[in-house]
Amino acid sequence: MIRARLRPALGVLVVVAVLGGGGCTASRVPPADQPVFVGSSASSTPSASPPPATPSVGVPSPAPGGTVAGATPIGTRAPVVDHGPRVGNKVALTFDADMTDAMLANLRTGRVRSYANLRILDLLEREQVPATFFLTGKWVQRYPEVTRRIAANPRFELANHTYGHAAFTRDCYDLPAQPVGELRDDVAKTFEVLEPYGGRQTRYFRFPGLCHDAAALDALAPLGVTVVDGDVVSGDPFATAWKPLVRAVVDHARPGSVVVMHVTEANAAMTDEALPRILAGLRERGLVPARLSEVLAAA
Template sequence: MPVVQHGPRDKPRVALTFDADLTALMRRRLLSGKVHSYYNKALIDELRAMHVPATMFLTGMWMEQYPDVTRELAADPLFELGTHTYDHRGFTKHCYTLGTVPREDMLADVRRAVVQLDQLDPHATRWFRFPGGCYDGTALHELAPAGVTAVGLDVPGADGFAKSSAPIVKQVLSNVRNGSIVVLHMHGGDNAPYTAEAVGPIVKALRACGYELVTVTQLLAG
């Protein structure tokens, strides 16, 4: 999806988005006690404290694990929720190490997550994000009946497996521009341990530069 461009008189806008991944492997780590939680409550608390609108993309497996949290996020007017497939497998071959959803299962996988979100969120959007940003014409064709709209990104936050918050902050602030969609992660744990620490400096710097922080819906509304 192309980055949105606004006229020169508009206040520059940026959408902060957060993916909530949960894979079969991550769930095993959670159930075994190796990871305490894949819900980064500190991140959500920080967004609320700073009154930051955001769009969250939730996997179906994550919603199954955290139904009450999903309802709580859905009830917060700051946030809007979309889907991120059921278990975060890739929709093309060789999508990092995510595995691959067979073509014949693609539609059912996405519909499963959409149904779950609709059960938990009366205001659910039809925004959808491909895991790893991996998709092709085949994937788009197969998902057309699901009625979702794929949301891309132009600023990956590089918070996955980061060793500190500083590189995350630098990555976002060095690449953001008017109309950008930034992707970070809200599952925390051992996969994204420094996102909550990074989001405060990111938000403060963006606002100091005159950016308005908005949801994907607000951004695409122009």
């Protein structure tokens, strides 16, 4: 089902302040049962037989006979996905890895020890839990070994979260906004940064703060990406307790849900505490974590 307009990224559960440019999202009300795609304009209609995406800047090369998950026809407005079909029992756990210039300055001065939460990776690897990581280019360059670790795990997918976590619209929390003319190059550069790491690379993309408008979506048309928002936002940036994160995810996750969390340790210090309880809560509800591409595949 195609919706006629974009939904705002803000909701009513937990509003997250962005301190020092590091936080990313605020919690939102879960959508109605039926919709899967959030349409980018009133004139958006699904093509009956879309042509295959042609190569573009930074497009990872698939295996022979394979395709790149999330790839869309080059030159069309990027589709926006909130969640997968409400069937089966799979949910997608996604983790954003933000990195702004202010965060890099915090690392250089020693104000912050780390924006890479290895305890999350340890748990996911130990429990063999699939996940998808939306990585900023600057985070990858700051943590190349961690990126290699993520790429080497066949249960993990890599996705694009911009180069420096700047906003693609005005008034997106406290993030500095980029000119529209620079948006395409920012995202293309991140794909180029990611490509040498291999692994399960995708054409999925997430806007900082989930903030986007028609101009931002049009700017990404040459890259053939699918924009992924998410219908279950944990609210983990700058959280001071783990219990609200568990409730935000476990209470609202449903078949096909896309859960938004963060792997940026200093700005999401409670995520590793909440994650084992989140996994247990999902199991109790009969929900099984899967890669984002698997959750969205039936769409």
